[in-house]
Amino acid sequence: MTDTTPHEPRADGAATDAATYDVIVIGGGASGMVAGIRAARLGRRAIIVEKSPSLGRKLLASGGQRCNLSNTLTKDGFMERVGRDGRFMGPALDELGGPKLREFFHDIGVQTVVLDGFRVWPETRKSATVLKGLLDELERLGVPTMTGCEVLSTDHDGETFGVHHGGGVLRSHELVLATGGLALPKSGASGGGYGFAESFGHRITARHPAGVPVVTREDWPARLTAHTIGKAQVSVAMKKHAKVARTGDLIFTKKGLRGPVILDISRDLSPLLERYDEIPLHLNLCRGKTQEDWQSIFAEWRQGTQRPALDCFEEHLPRDVAEVLFELAGVPSTGTIQAIKGGPKDALIQTLVRTPITVTGHTGYDGAFVTRGGARLKDVDPHTLMSKIQPGLYLCGEVLDLDGPCGGFNLQWAFASGYLAGSGTGLAVE
Ligand SMILES: Cc1cc2nc3c(=O)[nH]c(=O)nc-3n(C[C@H](O)[C@H](O)[C@H](O)COP(=O)(O)OP(=O)(O)OC[C@H]3O[C@@H](n4cnc5c(N)ncnc54)[C@H](O)[C@@H]3O)c2cc1C
Structure with missing residues (x-):
């Protein structure tokens, strides 16, 4: 002493x-x-x-x-x-x-x-x-x-x-x-x-623990650890807790998600994790673009020259993030943008607007800041x-x-x- x-x-x-x-x-x-x-x-x-x-x-x-x-x-x-x-x-x-x-x-x-x-x-x-x-x-x-x-x-x-x-x-x-x-x-x-x-x-x-990174059931974030997504929207996909939503920078980790928006929303997620084993989230990784925004973007793309789909997405998302979203939507990413229409286009837009991911835990007080x-x-x-x-x-x-x-x-x-x-x-x- x-x-x-x-x-x-x-x-x-x-x-x-x-x-x-x-x-x-x-x-x-x-x-x-x-x-x-x-x-x-x-x-x-x-x-x-x-x-x-x-x-x-x-x-x-x-x-x-x-x-x-x-x-x-x-x-x-x-x-x-x-x-x-x-x-x-x-x-x-x-x-x-x-x-x-x-x-x-x-x-x-x-x-x-x-x-x-x-x-x-x-x-x-x-x-x-x-x-x-x-x-x-x-x-x-x-x-x-x-x-x-x-x-x-x-x-x-x-x-x-x-x-x-x-x-x-x-x-x-x-x-x-x-x-x-x-x-x-x-x-x-x-x-x-x-x-x-x-x-x-x-x-x-x-x-x-609050101000804490979260762990997700899905392992695809581990493939994207190089990226920070600016102004990502994160919301709880449960009717009862639909108001829990934040916007900010998001970072992928080997086990899930971190970054200011996650640290912020975790203040609400960690108490919810005591009540539910897992919490479904929706991510919008394209600065809040809506279904309508994407419909117009697709309409413009369709009128342009034939281009690989992933090239088109590069102005909106890092390429490997876009690839993951295509996978989640069940849409092949190798074709042209013009080839994406009908059901596949709707599925892709749905995934872009509301990317589903499931929080199963957090990193505890060691990783928390408050x-x-x-x-x-x-x-x-x-x-x-x-x-x-x-x-x-x-x-x-x-x-x-x-x-x-x-x-x-x-x-x-x-x-x-x-x-x-x-x-x-x-x-x-x-
Ligand atoms: C990694 C990290 C980064 C952060 N960065 C920021 C930031 O940039 N901006 C921001 O606003 N907030 C930040 N925070 C949060 C902020 O640091 C805390 O909210 C703030 O320090 C709380 O102040 P406090 O005095 O209440 O507690 P503390 O600063 O934790 O002080 C409490 C003290 O009480 C002592 N103590 C506890 N029990 C006993 C006992 N039985 N006997 C004697 N002493 C005892 C502890 O040892 C400790 O020194 C961060 C937190 C962490 C963990």
């Missing part, structure tokens, strides 16, 4: 006045570090306790180690894209939404850039820069951190919180649970925080992120039952909610 505390807790961890902090933050990830910074800026004596040997391991891995820390959406646009329960984020986004978050980072020496009009990155395009900014600020504020220290349980004795770890117990007047979710276990994610929340009476909703589910939002006040059950207890970041799609949503939430939780500290003891 490494302890950087200037006001050291006793080695046996026993509670003493000196070691009764104003705030203990459990978890030194994105939300926990910002909660610690905010609480310290407000004059609270805070400490961060982190089980990993260093803080911010998941933050370092984020965005392919480049850290897509936010995006340029307005508050309303942001909450709408999050979907289910997005409005819970409102007060946190008021405190540290996109522009304010960029200012926050600017003030701690981390410049940010937007290169595609949407995603916000550190100017260096390195997550290490973001982490260094946060660590430097914690150091400047004198916030002690205990790393390599796994919290095993928590309690409240009627006056103070107890945080029990291998070396003893720390006590505080307020407690921030910033323990994250279950994705990327090697970053320290273990889900222990759910148990701590439960021990205070919080209910925890079912959890699923957890769907967590501590129930109804038990937490969105204006302070204080527990409605246990005064003085705050929950922030991914431990809560909130997750967003790809594109800086989850880190933005982690930072903003950490900030709001840190702002609230002091409320329960004043």
